[in-house]
Amino acid sequence: MKHGKKYVDSVKLFDRGAQYDVAEALDFAVKTGKAKFDETVEVHVKLGVDSRHADQQVRGAVVLPHGTGKTVRVLVFCKEDKQQAALDAGADFVGADDLVAKINGGWMDFDVVVASPDMMGLVGRLGKVLGPRGLMPNPKAGTVTPDVAKAVTEAKAGKIEYRLDKTNIIHCPIGKVSFGVEKLQENFDALLGAIVRAKPAAAKGQYIRSCTVASTMGPGIKINPAKVG
Numbered sequence: 001m002k003h004g005k006k007y008v009d010s011v012k013l014f015d016r017g018a019q020y021d022v023a024e025a026l027d028f029a030v031k032t033g034k035a036k037f038d039e040t041v042e043v044h045v046k047l048g049v050d051s052r053h054a055d056q057q058v059r060g061a062v063v064l065p066h067g068t069g070k071t072v073r074v075l076v077f078c079k080e081d082k083q084q085a086a087l088d089a090g091a092d093f094v095g096a097d098d099l100v101a102k103i104n105g106g107w108m109d110f111d112v113v114v115a116s117p118d119m120m121g122l123v124g125r126l127g128k129v130l131g132p133r134g135l136m137p138n139p140k141a142g143t144v145t146p147d148v149a150k151a152v153t154e155a156k157a158g159k160i161e162y163r164l165d166k167t168n169i170i171h172c173p174i175g176k177v178s179f180g181v182e183k184l185q186e187n188f189d190a191l192l193g194a195i196v197r198a199k200p201a202a203a204k205g206q207y208i209r210s211c212t213v214a215s216t217m218g219p220g221i222k223i224n225p226a227k228v229g
Contacts, residue, residue, distance in 0.1 A: 019224040025213050026184045032218035033177030039216040040173045046210040051164040055202040059163040061141040062194035064187040067158025069176035074155045077115040077123050078148045089152040114143045114151040177215055192228050
């Protein structure tokens with residue numbers, strides 16, 4: 001794969017084979033975020049678990065101290081008695097059957113879906129649409145809850161969900177290049193702390209196998225896994 005001049009220049013700033021402390025790696029991620037837009041900084045963590053086994057799943061949610069820097073559009077499925085509270089908390093869309101029909105029609109202008117437990121029978125109809133996009137509400141992520149207003153507030157404040165993919169890697173944003181190293185590190189520490197606390201009892205051996213950070217258009221920078229968590 002051929003890379004542009006900015007990417008090639010960015011690679012020269014650090015040793016791609018080396019493993020860095022968190023602050024050093026984030027500093028390189030900020031310096032390599034040279035695009036004309038405010039690039040997102042992402043973390044990729046490979047865990048020593050097997051996601052094929054139910055007792056080795058790693059999934060949850062955490063509120064980043066400084067948010068993600070992204071405007072989050074929240075959709076809420078709840079009954080009428082909770083709809084006003086959800087709107088007051090900042091929900092962008094609130095409804096029930098009307099939203100199901102809209103989503104089935106191809107509308108996807110939202111980033112987080114929250115649902116009260118009594119609406120999951122309805123929301124379940126959207127499993128094939130929301131599931132592959134990682135948008136299906138889930139109790140472990142706090143997006144299936146009786147307190148939909150609280151869930152909306154947390155989502156707007158920068159709550160993100162982390163979950164394993166099929167290769168046992170977690171991919172998460174921790175902010176924007178413009179945040180600077182200090183805020184990015186505080187967000188990083190919050191995310192990694194949550195992942196470490198979510199370690200399954202069935203996990204054996206080294207839990208965090210590798211950790212990499214990168215800006216949207218920049219190269220990956222390796223973090224020494226012994227220095228995180």
